[in-house]
Amino acid sequence: MTGRIVSGSRNIFIVKTEEAAIYECKIKGKVLKDVKDFYNPLAPGDLIEFDAKTGLILELIPRRNFFTRFNVKGNAPQLLAANVDAIFCVTTPASPPFRPRFLDRLLLQADAAEIPAFIICNKMDLFSSVDNETRLETEKRLSDFERLGYEVLRVSLKTNEGLDLIKSKLEMKPAALVGQSGCGKTSLINALIPGAEQKTGILNQKYDRGNHTTVMSVLFENRQFSVIDTPGIRRFVPQGIAIDNVQNLMRDFAPFAGKCEFGLSCSHQTESGCKVKEAVKTGKIHEDRFESFVRITGELGRLNKALSTQFV
Ligand SMILES: Nc1nc2c(ncn2[C@@H]2O[C@H](COP(=O)(O)OP(=O)(O)OP(=O)(O)O)[C@@H](O)[C@H]2O)c(=O)[nH]1
Ligand SMILES: [Mg+2]
Numbered sequence: 256m257t258g259r260i261v262s263g264s265r266n267i268f269i270v271k272t273e274e275a276a277i278y279e280c281k282i283k284g285k286v287l288k289d290v291k292d293f294y295n296p297l298a299p300g301d302l303i304e305f306d307a308k309t310g311l312i313l314e315l316i317p318r319r320n321f322f323t324r325f326n327v328k329g330n331a332p333q334l335l336a337a338n339v340d341a342i343f344c345v346t347t348p349a350s351p352p353f354r355p356r357f358l359d360r361l362l363l364q365a366d367a368a369e370i371p372a373f374i375i376c377n378k379m380d381l382f383s384s385v386d387n388e389t390r391l392e393t394e395k396r397l398s399d400f401e402r403l404g405y406e407v408l409r410v411s412l413k414t415n416e417g418l419d420l421i422k423s424k425l426e427m428k429p430a431a432l433v434g435q436s437g438c439g440k441t442s443l444i445n446a447l448i449p450g451a452e453q454k455t456g457i458l459n460q461k462y463d464r465g466n467h468t469t470v471m472s473v474l475f476e477n478r479q480f481s482v483i484d485t486p487g488i489r490r491f492v493p494q495g496i497a498i499d500n501v502q503n504l505m506r507d508f509a510p511f512a513g514k515c516e517f518g519l520s521c522s523h524q525t526e527s528g529c530k531v532k533e534a535v536k537t538g539k540i541h542e543d544r545f546e547s548f549v550r551i552t553g554e555l556g557r558l559n560k561a562l563s564t565q566f567v
């Protein structure tokens with residue numbers, strides 16, 4: 256039988272068939288072709304063949320796409336969602352504080368996976384209480400994302416401002432919600448899917464951040480929506496991207512890739528005649544985005560080195 260993974264923990268997977276029958280399944284002998292390089296072998300959204308009698312998962316149907324991050328603790332790529340039409344990166348202007356460089360990472364990973372990405376800026380009801388300087392800087396960064404072609408959906412799940420817009424975008428289904436803990440991913444699931452009634456968390460008052468309420472990715476569906484809720488992430492380390500390709504994938508860098516005096520070998524950091532540095536000076540690349548570029552390429556370099564020495 257064919258089914259879709261709803262959730263998975265250890266070797267127990269909840270599988271849903273086309274007729275909405277639910278099965279609890281396991282991977283046979285723990286080994287499934289094409290999944291061995293991941294921290295978790297299957298993600299919500301994955302399509303599988305399974306034996307309804309024994310509950311054994313027999314085969315993974317090739318994915319049309321998947322969204323991953325590098326799980327530093329587990330030292331392996333981690334699948335967050337598979338076979339989705341869109342990634343919705345959920346952020347907030349406050350509680351937790353706006354972190355645009357976190358968004359840079361999510362958007363890079365979505366672009367690398369060739370999955371359309373949207374930004375949901377939730378908790379807009381809190382925006383007026385943010386100090387002027389931070390508010391202006393946040394608006395500037397959000398408009399910069401719009402300039403790069405990412406749609407920004409400003410909403411409040413508290414006042415329901417913008418909820419209809421989100422609903423219209425999410426109808427393109429299936430989609431995944433990703434972001435920091437406490438941004439309101441699960442609150443959005445509850446607003447979209449009456450009856451989901453998933454637990455949401457209060458913020459840690461001392462650190463003004465979420466408490467990691469959601470602990471595993473789960474696919475929620477009704478007639479209108481098919482949305483994967485994912486656990487909040489503290490540090491998003493991009494994965495499966497060649498260092499040289501970051502400049503092509505970051506949309507504001509791409510026009511300058513290969514145009515520097517040292518061509519494609521320019522690291523855009525110390526070299527003379529660097530067009531990227533020039534673009535930062537003239538404001539064509541936000542300096543924050545440049546900082547993201549430096550950090551991400553540095554991390555990918557260290558990651559590749561660690562992985563290659565590991566297998567010597
Ligand atoms: N002020 C305000 N609070 C909100 C809004 N949306 C959600 N919250 C609150 O934010 C807190 C965190 O919401 P969750 O939905 O649990 O956040 P999450 O992104 O799922 O967090 P993790 O599961 O930890 O990743 C809850 O107390 C919500 O009630 C909003 O639009 N405005
Ligand atoms: Mg949650």
Ligand SMILES: [Zn+2]
Pocket residue numbers: 515521522523524526528529530531532
């Ligand atoms: Zn350069």
